[in-house]
Amino acid sequence: PGTDAPAVVNCLHILARSLDARTVMKSGPEIVKAGLRSFFESASEDIEKMVENLRLGKVSQARTQVKGVGQNLTYTTVALLPVLTTLFQHIAQHQFGDDVILDDVQVSCYRTLCSIYSLGTTKNIYVEKLRPALGECLARLAAAMPVAFLEPQLNEYNACSVYTTKSPRERAILGLPNSVEEMCPDIPVLERLMADIGGLAESGARYTEMPHVIEIALPMLCSYLPRWWERGPEAPPPALPAGAPPPCTAVTSDHLNSLLGNILRIIVNNLGIDEASWMKRLAGFPWPDGLKGRPMVPWELGGVRVIETLSQREREREDGSLKHFKWMSPGPRLLLQDLSLGSPLPWDLHPLPHLPSADLRAQWLTEPNPSAEELFRMVGEIFIYWSKSHNFKREEQNFVVQNEINNMSFLTADNKSKMAKVSPQSGGSDQERTKKKRRGDRYSVQTSLIVATLKKMLPIGLNMCAPTDQDLITLAKTRYALKDTDEEVREFLNNNLHLQGKVEGSPSLRWQMALYWGVPGREEDADDPEKIVRRVQEVSAVLYHLDQTEHPYKSKKAVWHKLLSKQRRRAVVACFRMTPLYNLPTHRACNMFLESYKAAWILTEDHSFEDRMIDDLSVSWGPPGGVGGELDRKKPDPLHQLVLHFSRTALTEKSKLDEDYLYMAYADIMAKSCHLEEGGENGEGEEEVEVSFEEKEMEKQRLLYQQARLHTRGAAEMVLQMISACKGETGAMVSSTLKLGISILNGGNAEVQQKMLDYLKDKKEVGFFQSIQALMQTCSVLDLNAFERQNKAEGLGMVNEDGTGEKVMADDEFTQDLFRFLQLLCEGHNNDFQNYLRTQTGNTTTINIIICTVDYLLRLQESISDFYWYYSGKDVIEEQGKRNFSKAMSVAKQVFNSLTEYIQGPCTGNQQSLAHSRLWDAVVGFLHVFAHMMMKLAQDSSQIELLKELLDLQKDMVVMLLSLLEG
Known part of the structure; x- marks a missing residue:
């Protein structure tokens, strides 16, 4: 064989294991079927030719050996037998035999079976080396054959046998003998093989006395018996439906137990011999459940x-x-x-x-x-x-x-x-x-x-x-x-x-x-x-x-002996192999210095560097001077180029929004550069009583400047484009986008609101509202079933080290950001945006965001009610329950604030839409929860904080109801 022969054979192994033979024979092209039939026929002819050459003594060690004989012997041993073994193993493992080894392919496999068995039982110097490979190939073929060839007397009950499917005239055309018993004259029947192996075990003979029985007959039976036991008289009920014909095999668990007992006796008889690789091969065969433990x-x-x-x-x-x-x-x-x-x-x-x-x-x-x-x-x-x-x-x-x-x-x-x-x-x-x-x-x-x-x-x-x-x-x-x-x-x-x-x-x-x-x-x-x-x-x-x-x-x-473990030894060797600092390339040494400098100096500072970075990026690069100043106004600065790049990326997305770590990093930096402060919004302004009016006005003007620095460069449109590109799928990209949108809208920035509204109207942007609707539908609520499974897992000690408590309503922060963003779109009684959230005039598809918000609020209320009834029979709500209730109440507060902003002004259209929605079902449910939970939480001092949150939620709901009565 050539130097490339092993590589070619390995490729053939891979191809044989990846072949879907059942599909090929059922629905494949005729040319492919013909090729597969031709392969099996040629393989049987080559093996028969090798058997004939060995029988006639044409194989010798002399250099004058006929060239064709040597090529046939080399090809069969190096390539054909290993590939056939892999192919038959693949067919048996996936049970392709009933669909593949039929008709003329079955005839070829019969010929291969007879040739391999007769070759393996021949006493020849060349066969001694090939006998393990022959036995393995024969075992795989016995497991793949859809015919119980060791029991020809029951062949008439086999629906896959060529003697059942073909007429006598067709069998004559295929060159078959008149009876199935004549197909394999050299292979003994099952009972005789079992008797021979039993006699070998009882006699105490060694491997050297009968190698053909141990290498050929034993592997064949080890594959044949488990294969046909599953279809025999003791088969499980699904294998033999009612009214089915008699089984085509008589293999029972007695055969399996007898064979295993004889194998163990043979192994005991051969303990101490120099080479016993056949023992490992026998130990690798699968055995079914019909096996008993006595042997x-x-x-x-x-x-x-x-x-x-x-x-x-x-x-x-x-x-x-x-x-x-x-x-x-x-x-x-x-x-x-x-x-x-x-x-x-x-x-x-x-x-x-x-x-x-x-x-x-x-x-x-x-x-x-x-x-x-x-x-x-x-x-x-x-x-x-x-x-x-x-x-x-x-x-x-x-x-x-x-x-x-x-x-x-x-x-x-x-x-x-x-x-x-x-x-x-x-x-x-x-x-x-x-x-x-x-x-x-x-x-x-x-x-x-x-x-x-x-x-x-x-x-x-x-x-x-x-x-x-x-x-x-x-x-x-x-x-x-x-x-x-x-x-x-x-x-x-x-x-x-x-x-x-x-x-x-x-x-x-x-x-x-x-x-x-x-x-x-x-x-x-x-x-x-x-x-x-x-x-x-x-x-x-x-x-x-x-x-x-x-x-x-x-x-x-x-x-x-264990003073230095394997891991520590590897760590010590790795230290010896490390390159010293003075031998590192300059750029790598600088990177290491920058990381240490950042950890030791930058991260310890309280100053916000995001604002400084955005200032640097918003300055155009160009030559100083009067002429350059005119050119700099027209030349886009790096911040504008970044926003333009991210916008184009969002507009070119077709299927979904892939994670872009560069975008998420800059979105977080831009969001932090606006100094987001919501203390006054949430009723925490008592601490700022001492702040003078001038300082408040300066802070407000600074925030407006920081927001204008972003939205004049297209950040507002980029936020809308990113939300449209996400196609309603949650992720880190959408979370960063919502935080950026909240930052540039904070305080009810009317310019940003108008710019976003103009973009949505000009572009007829339906995808934005479809994404918002899908995101609301994916927002989770309190899941009582997940909570109970979590408690059961903790009771059984199956909880992870990081805990599973966060799995209940894990996206509460994202949900609050989503509804906070929608609230800020209407902040300041923006009547145009309030109406546009309800009806997108001019769009092919109109989505009522007001009703979508009510739908989510109703889901949230039902989940809170379920959790309340879960704890109604308990005296005190444990810590995990408090955390879950706190999450749900925080989200509900934000939803009520968003609904309040939708209708304040007043916006008559949104008020009518809410009045005819299922909002009242949610309100009645919350009132029922308030009435019962207040009594329960007031009974224990450890639940005061949760009671305060419940009262805040009730206050926000009342504010929303009062807003419905405006005008």
Whole structure:
């Protein structure tokens, strides 16, 4: 193969995994369908040709080998088999087989199936290297085939079989034999394969004696049985509807249990061989819920024996006085040999206890199973040996790293893929490929498969204990923390069994004990002291070592190894790699100096620098002098250019207003440059009694100058354009725009109001009113359901560190800004703008902002009423409720102020519009809330502040009602 062959094959892998074969075969062009059929047919021909060449002995190591034979062998092994494996895996994973592998494609897959099986069972020097790849390809094909090819006697019930869909004449045209039994003459039927594997397991034969059965037949059955169990006699009810024909397969859970038991026996028989990569491949196949737990117990018992032997040898090594390796005794030397990577230890095979599904573990919890409890004891014993031995942990890490196994992908995988080596062909992410060279990133104690297996089996162990055993378990863990042995802990438990009777009278445990005694087999265990001591000692030992594994810093032993953590080591190395200040480029050094200068000097000043910045930007740049002065009046200054740029950006937006951080920064600066002060508006002017009339007038003229400096350069039109461009979607851009609009309108600036009104009338700007209407509809109110969910989450301890209280009416500030902006548009009894908010004469679409405001007020009133009824049965409103009520009242006050400004003057049209709206429903609702909440809030001194806010709200509502009577 050429140097580009691996890259081309990787591309083919990606294409195979991204192919939507079902859509292609159902609705794709005929030329694409024909290409897919041609690919399968050519692939079967190439594999048949390779089988024929190997059978005739045309493949040799001599250089005189025929060129075509060598090309066929290379192409098939390097490109065709891996691509077919990926393609069949993709088809099986997405269940495309029933739509793709039909008719002539099914015939080609039959030929491929026969060729691969016959090739894999052939004894040839070239086949020995290819056998794992052949077995994997055959397994993927068996999972993708829509035909139960190992059970030809039931083929007549299969609606996808070519022998069912085609007539005899059509089958003759396709070159099919007369019966389905003749399609795969070399492949034995299911029962014979099961018998062969059972005989291999019982005989104790090693891998070298029958490699074709382990590499070819076992993977095929591991894919075939789970695939057809889902459609067999024991299939779930949705798979076999009423009145359906008999199933086309006879696969049952007995086949699955028998196969798993035989696999575990074969693994036990092959413990200790030098190379056993086939074990990892078998552990990666998915298993359905029909699996039982009994076959795992003898395998786990074998694992326990291996661990016990190795632990004994390790203790012998530690007890001996070994000075040098060359004087090692045979025991420790054999230990190092057994711990080497060539010997498959329990971490190699430990994924297998993950095979019980969640449903099966739930069944074990409701119906105690002695096999399941024995399995937990075995897993716990292996875990305890593992947690005590640094050698076992180190060798597990070596195994995971050198074999490039991704434990996290195994622990979080779905039923389709369990455990696989991480490689570019397996679809791993770039992050995984970049990290695979680091041992610490590939393996950790928390992702150890032994720890994960124990955690999955831990509910089974805890279910063995009675509710009254909790105190005994705590005491036993305490004794283990004092370094007591198992015998000493059991003796301690025997002496303290009387503590169990003290808690039996607790009312909180009576119903638990009643449930425990109701479980079959538990009542007699509860009265046997020996069984009680045994189960408490076993569970407490597991829990203690698990706690020590997950929290290693609690132990004072070997803490000196962790004086410098991995993060601190990286920080120290990063400091060594940092460039010193004198070697930095000039611009970077200046930037660092400016940041420090800003933090130390600028931010500590009370002076407002925004006003100074706007002054600098509003001065035209040009040559000084008399002639230059005339030119400067016509030349736009930087501030004008900025506003013009932002306006053009808003006018060119078509779909939505994207976030522009430059605009938001300058909008905030321009808003702050107007010295927004609303104390007099909100009735807080008592503190300014001593301010003289001249100072007030100077402040007013300064504000008018600052506002004029902005609106003469187009800031008023820019605000309207930005609101129109937002299309009613809230965000930081709209918030900054509203604050800027409030700043230039503050005090009821008549020039800004007239400029905005002229722009809206001249441009027939419908989008502005549509955006205002949409923004009002998106403004939130008090959500009682969200509040109750929040309280439940806090009660369960699921609240985040930053709290979730702000999630209830989180946009109250934005809502107040929106209605404050609308209020300022009509400030000063601007009758023209008041009428224009109600009816946009000349526009194609008219939106009544007055009625939109009433609609929001009605929603807000209903939410406040809901919250009141929620607290009506409680004596005191807690702090969270006070904050929520305060938010709602502040928004309601602003809405009433806006309605007051709409109609003051008076504006007869707006008064009539409000009189015929649903405003009275909201007013009546607020009066009802006022009457009840005043009585409730007056009963407790801690609620006085909320009562004051309620009275302020009532005052604003009364002012609005009085405004309705003006004129």
